[in-house]
Amino acid sequence: MPETTPKGLTRLAFGGDYNPEQWPESVWQEDVRLMREAGVSMVSVGIFSWALLEPAPGAYDFGWLDRLLDLLHANGVRVDLGTPTVVPPVWFYREHPEALPVTADGTRYEFGSRGAICHSNADYRAAAARITTELARRYGDHPALAMWHVHNEYGVPVSACYCDSCAAHFRRWLADAYGTVDAVNEAWGTAFWGQRYTGLEQINPPRVTPTAGNPAQALDYKRFADATIRENFVAERDILHRLSPGVPVTTNFMTALSQCDSLDYWAWGREVDLVTNDHYLITDGRRTHVNLAMAADLTRSVAGGAPWLLLEHSTSGVNWQARNPAKAPGQMARNSLAHVARGSEGAMFFQWRQSRRGAEKFHSAMVPHGGTDTRVWREVVELGASLGALHEIRGTRTRPDVAVLWDWHSWWAQNLEWRPSEDHDARERADSFYEALYDRHLTVDFAHPEADLSAYPLVVVPALYLMTEAAGRNLRTYVENGGTLLVSYFSGIVDEHDAVHEGAHPGALRDVLGLTVEEFSPLLEGESVRVTGPGGVPDLAADVWTEFVVPRGAETVWSYADGLTAGRPAVTRHRLGEGTAWYVSTRLAADGLDAVLARAAEDAGLPPRTGLPRDVEVVLRTGESGTYLFALNHTGTDAEVPLETPGTELLTGERAAGGVEVPAGAVRVVRLDG
Incomplete structure (x- = not known):
């Protein structure tokens, strides 16, 4: 090795x-x-x-x-x-x-x-x-x-x-990947707009x-x-x-x-x-x-x-x-x-x-x-x-707490021309979901959609427009075996060749989510909708995207209060096997994302970390030499980070028990006892 x-x-x-x-x-x-x-x-x-x-x-x-x-x-x-x-x-x-x-x-x-x-x-x-x-x-x-x-x-x-050298190389790559020009035609859907090729040498x-x-x-x-x-x-x-x-x-x-x-x-x-x-x-x-x-x-x-x-x-x-x-x-x-x-x-x-x-x-x-x-x-x-x-x-x-699924191929595909809304940005959704997890003081692993997810109590899918059938089966198995899944809109739509999955949207995910989407209904620039939840829960603000969702086993948790989709499900929850799958069909603002994440985290058995201030980051590293708590204060105010186990702060040499004081803008690293 x-x-x-x-x-x-x-x-x-x-x-x-x-x-x-x-x-x-x-x-x-x-x-x-x-x-x-x-x-x-x-x-x-x-x-x-x-x-x-x-x-x-x-x-x-x-x-x-x-x-x-x-x-x-x-x-x-x-x-x-x-x-x-x-x-x-x-x-x-x-x-x-x-x-x-x-x-x-x-x-x-x-x-x-x-x-x-x-x-x-x-x-x-x-x-x-x-x-x-x-x-x-x-x-x-x-x-x-x-x-x-x-x-x-x-x-x-x-x-x-x-260039022409790349064109020749691309043809060799296609021959290795597909074998025949007929297979390329099938994968690319060249029957559309009369783009059919009769030989690989015709492809640029x-x-x-x-x-x-x-x-x-x-x-x-x-x-x-x-x-x-x-x-x-x-x-x-x-x-x-x-x-x-x-x-x-x-x-x-x-x-x-x-x-x-x-x-x-x-x-x-x-x-x-x-x-x-x-x-x-x-x-x-x-x-x-x-x-x-x-x-x-x-x-x-x-x-x-x-x-x-x-x-x-x-x-x-x-x-x-x-x-x-x-x-x-x-x-x-x-x-x-x-x-x-x-x-x-x-x-x-x-x-x-x-x-x-x-x-x-x-x-x-x-x-x-x-x-x-x-x-x-x-x-x-x-x-x-x-x-x-x-x-x-x-x-x-x-030490991670949750997983976020990410796939560069899906990002490439979603960023191609002529998608339902140019305001829907896969990276923006990934950023927003990550920020919501960060603010709940959860450490994130990213994972490929076909990876083993069994170690994570919660898996979040912020934007996976492209999803293989294998990835869909992987997520169904994950939920059936007790995992909690949270999926954002416009995910599971196409296969690895950018072909829409057969049947209703969201093709690769409709069974695990327990719903279908009859139609996408993106909003115009500047438009927004309200999403209403269970009794006593404040309305949530949303923009960019809505959908006509039809539950097929899923329960409606939040509904659209206005717009074309008024009265339809906006956020759903589906029990499947031993686990739960959540679906968010619109772009929620930060407080809305947090509200949904709170419910999903509860399903996943992740306790809230309410003792930590916003922008005070706490991360654990573990190994044969011990367990180390990193506390990073990104604020302008001194903060106290609670410690369940006492230890020694390595940058100052001081002992810490019950908590560690982290001055404004500073970092503390505690080697925990035991």
Whole structure:
């Protein structure tokens, strides 16, 4: 089995992307001195260095990298060594201009940014394999090497190419997936609009068409593009495994649902030795710590619940949003430790020293433009000390309470053209349901719809437009065996080819939910409806979507009070076997979601956690070394977190019994006794 933890790393990972090629070598000695001061344990090196390592075809210059790795090793800093295949050198593109990707409208990108790659291009694949082989042969057993870092943020910013090379590759992929053109015609429903093919050679990528194209073709092209990129990762990974055995291989994911939607991370998680992730706050006025928790939970879930590693985040502001505010004092540490609470084995940043030139020169760093006499640097040093104090949590696992189902294929399908309402957004529903669970102080695992769900008392389905028959059977079995299921509208509608399930909606879920949906009735922009519940329960507000629901075994718990669906069921509950299935047929506001979740949680036997204030986050990590309670206070007021078991607070060394005081904006980590 491949190694799954960074080789030789005995502490939590702390450091960042180190790009010394941007600086004269005279700065390197200062860098390693500051790394020691800050408690840096690992840095990522060489990610964007192909042009320096191979300045001309087949001519390699490793001298500077030799000196750098030796210097880092001498100073006790482990190395996450990159294969620089995200940015081929300009000479490569001059020799192979067809390796630059083409957009759906036929525009070919130019050199001058990053990630401008046609992943089907044979010349790119060969060149990437050569530079990876040279690096593995030279550094595969270097004493500083902790792990390999392939490429960088696959799928960002280019996730698909539409050139002729990709067209030929797509046809080969279809032949492998379907066997015959008749099978493709059946899967894609090409009888509609006369799109039938008589040979695979007639099929092109879904390029720009006069109106909406074939949705099943577009969905398959997303699968093809994802698989093609993953092929390139696997090719590099296998070279590294062969030439550098015993060293784990990773690539940095971007699981935050708002930042990358082009890769199926369930599939990618099975290919890396260690799941790593990059996360940057989207400062759009929402509670950024909730999205952070969601991204961390999703990353841990992609890792199968195993420890993972935050490989990039920012010390303060980023540089690529319309407005890039600084982080508040203490926020960097709180953000970092929130990832650790949810399973990360450390906190890494982009980047170590803030650039003076280039597109990201205003992106914050561990060593900012102002140097060491800055708030950011002082907080970096403090965070290094805190992570040092938490070394014993390595290898422990975050304890979940509930599961949320998520499938990238369903997201891809729902986001295609001509759906009933452009106001229905799968990611928005996932965000909203997650936030409601977060506010009930429940820790979430994400799960694939066909995964084993038996360990979870409550499973939530916020948006699964695409659902296979196997997934439908899985959820029925889960409920029959005693589980509690909560499903939101427009789920279970189509199969894996974007074909509507036979019979009434919601095809894959109608039996487990005990109902059918006669018709969708989306609302116009600005419209809303009221939903009325049992006696004495206040009305709930809803918008975007309503449905004509017909109970077929389910009981009506809330009904529509107005609109076209007035008098019809809005929220239902169905007893099936030993369990219960809830259905929400409209977009409820936050208080409405909480009200329904409260009922579903009661069915699931999940007690309310009323002793915890809003935005005070409590997460448990457990393992052979013990049980650790992380309490993170995202508010401006001191908070008391109750403790059922006394313990020792690791950041202060103080004993805690009955409760632990968490100052405003601070974090406390208690090793519970026993």
